Amino acid sequence: MNPPPLLFRHADLFDGRRFRSDCDLRVAGGRVVEIGRGLRAAAGEESIDLGRRWLLPGLVDCxxxxxxxxxxxxxxxxxxxxxxxxxxxxxxxxxxxxxxxxxxxxxxxxxxxxxxxxxxxxxxxxxxxxxxxxxxxxxxxxxxxxxxxxxxxxxxxxxxxxxxxxxxxxxxxxxxxxxxxxxxxxxxxxxxxxxxxxxxxxxxxxxxxxxxxxxxxxxxxxxxxxxxxxxxxxxxxxxxxxxxxxxxxxxxxxxxxxxxxxxxxxxxxxxxxxxxxxxxxxxxxxxxxxxxxxxxxxxxxxxxxxxxxxxxxxxxxxxxxxxxxxxxxxxxxxxxxxxxxxxxxxxxxxxxxxxxxxxxxxxxxFGLERKGRLEPGADADLVAADPERARTVDERRLLSRSGWSPYHGWRLRAFAERVWLRGHEVFAAGRPVGPPRGRPLF
Ligand SMILES: [Zn+2]
CATH class of the missing domain: 3.20.20.140 (Metal-dependent hydrolases)
Known part of the structure; x- marks a missing residue:
């Protein structure tokens, strides 16, 4: 299945170096194709208004x-x-x-x-x-x-x-x-x-x-x-x-x-x-x-x-x-x-x-040319997060198998709300979405 064309609008966008306020980002074929202000949705594009939430490159944990x-x-x-x-x-x-x-x-x-x-x-x-x-x-x-x-x-x-x-x-x-x-x-x-x-x-x-x-x-x-x-x-x-x-x-x-x-x-x-x-x-x-x-x-x-x-x-x-x-x-x-x-x-x-x-x-x-940044040509690995929303960490709601965390009870903010991998939505409302889509990098 090909990823759908997407237009993210009104994001406070972190491109890998700095934040750009109230920015739009267009995705086609699972890649970032355009970043700017006031972009208009093309025919068939799903438009996602982020209402000044953060849009970040998917994180790279090395x-x-x-x-x-x-x-x-x-x-x-x-x-x-x-x-x-x-x-x-x-x-x-x-x-x-x-x-x-x-x-x-x-x-x-x-x-x-x-x-x-x-x-x-x-x-x-x-x-x-x-x-x-x-x-x-x-x-x-x-x-x-x-x-x-x-x-x-x-x-x-x-x-x-x-x-x-x-x-x-x-x-x-x-x-x-x-x-x-x-x-x-x-x-x-x-x-x-x-x-x-x-x-x-x-x-x-x-x-x-x-x-x-x-x-x-x-x-x-x-x-x-x-x-x-x-x-x-x-x-x-x-x-x-x-x-x-x-x-x-x-x-x-x-x-x-x-x-x-x-x-x-x-x-x-x-x-x-x-x-x-x-x-x-x-x-x-x-x-x-x-x-x-x-x-x-x-x-x-x-x-x-x-x-x-x-x-x-x-x-x-x-x-x-x-x-x-x-x-x-x-x-x-x-x-x-x-x-x-x-x-x-x-x-x-x-x-x-x-x-x-x-x-x-x-x-x-580690030589991952299409990861870790938002620019034309990069993989559309994207994280939408609300920096205003804080939550107390409850280890029972985390997803890794061990079911506990040393940060249990900490008050933190900017949790990932929705995540896309190469243009496919893969996480929303605290749970994975769709089939596992991970690919090898090497
Ligand atoms: Zn180690």
């Missing part, structure tokens, strides 16, 4: 875990992509961090094919960068946005332990010219902290996984990337210092980039420690209020390449276990748009760079 294949009981694309639409997200770049890791072209191709007719959003799974995949990166590279390397032990992924191993992996990626996306925490520092806190039943997570672990690991990764010629992107930066190292290397001309996550901008270590059921236990840990402020400044200045959720669902029953048995990570993709708006509302961070960090910037970073 860091999610949907756990398919292998751990679909925790999420899967059917649930995860419905949650994505709830958060205004129409494109996900997704990391397999449970077995089977995406260590061969065959595995990755099979995964991508199996998700047709399942995913409600466009999708691009990352390949895995491990000793097993290193000789096969030429198979993986054309099928993925980048390859994922764990420099610190985290959920379901062992992590690189020696600099020799790291150098070998980065050199293999440099040779085929595929970008490395990395989780940076230093295993030695994590081990030392764990040993020091071994006698404490419920240690603070930010002491078990301290700031120094990220900073040291970021420094090492930047140095080894420089030595090997690898392109490096550091995910979910949680410290002001680590993020500043990334931004400085980038400014100095090295191919080093990075993203942070909403929780590092919105929550500090004290608040995270006070949350019940280890709800905000996540790797890297949530750091100090000063770290949050430094990260917000870098986002405001456009010196990071985006904000990705690190959506990592687990059943609440598992999160409630004693500290050491409780898994790290939590669901959050359902709320991405209202969460970035909350960073503006709570801390005064300018709105436009925050919205660019979940639209245009990650699209540019």
């Amino acid at each position: 860091h999610v875990h949907f756990r398919e294949p292998g751990l679909v009981r925790k999420e899967g694309y059917a649930f995860g992509s419905a949650g994505a639409l709830h958060g205004g997200v129409t494109t996900v770049l997704e990391i397999q961090n449970n077995p089977p890791l995406m260590e061969s072209g065959r595995l990755l191709a099979a995964k991508i094919e199996a998700l047709r007719g399942v995913s409600r959003v466009d999708y691009g799974p990352y390949g895995s960068l491990t000793p097993a995949s290193a000789p096969r990166l030429a198979e993986l590279a054309p099928r993925c946005p980048a390859v994922k390397c764990f420099l610190g032990c985290s959920t379901g992924a062992g992590g690189v332990r020696s600099e020799e191993d790291l150098r070998r992996l980065f050199a293999a990626a440099a040779e085929v010219g595929v970008k490395v996306v990395a989780h940076c925490e230093d295993n030695g520092i994590l081990d030392r902290a764990a040993a020091e806190l071994a006698g404490i039943a419920e240690p603070r997570h930010d002491r078990m996984r301290p700031a120094e672990a990220e900073i040291r690991s970021v420094e090492d990764a930047i140095r080894v990337a420089d030595e090997t010629g690898a392109e490096l992107h550091v995910f979910h930066l949680s410290t002001g210092e680590g993020a500043a190292r990334v931004a400085a290397a980038n400014a100095a001309g090295q191919a080093v980039t990075g993203t942070t996550a909403p929780h590092y901008l919105l929550v500090d270590a004290e608040a995270a420690a006070a949350a019940e059921q280890h709800r905000f236990k996540v790797n890297p840990s949530i750091k100090s209020a000063a770290d949050g402020a430094a990260l917000r400044e870098l986002v405001a200045a456009g010196r990071l390449q985006g904000i990705g959720t690190d959506h990592a669902p687990h059943p609440l029953a598992e999160k409630e276990r004693p500290y050491r048995q409780a898994p790290s990570g939590f669901p959050s993709i359902d709320l991405l748009l209202p969460l970035v708006v909350a960073v503006h509302d709570r801390f005064g961070t300018p709105l436009e760079p925050l919205l660019a960090a979940v639209t245009r910037l990650p699209a540019e970073e």
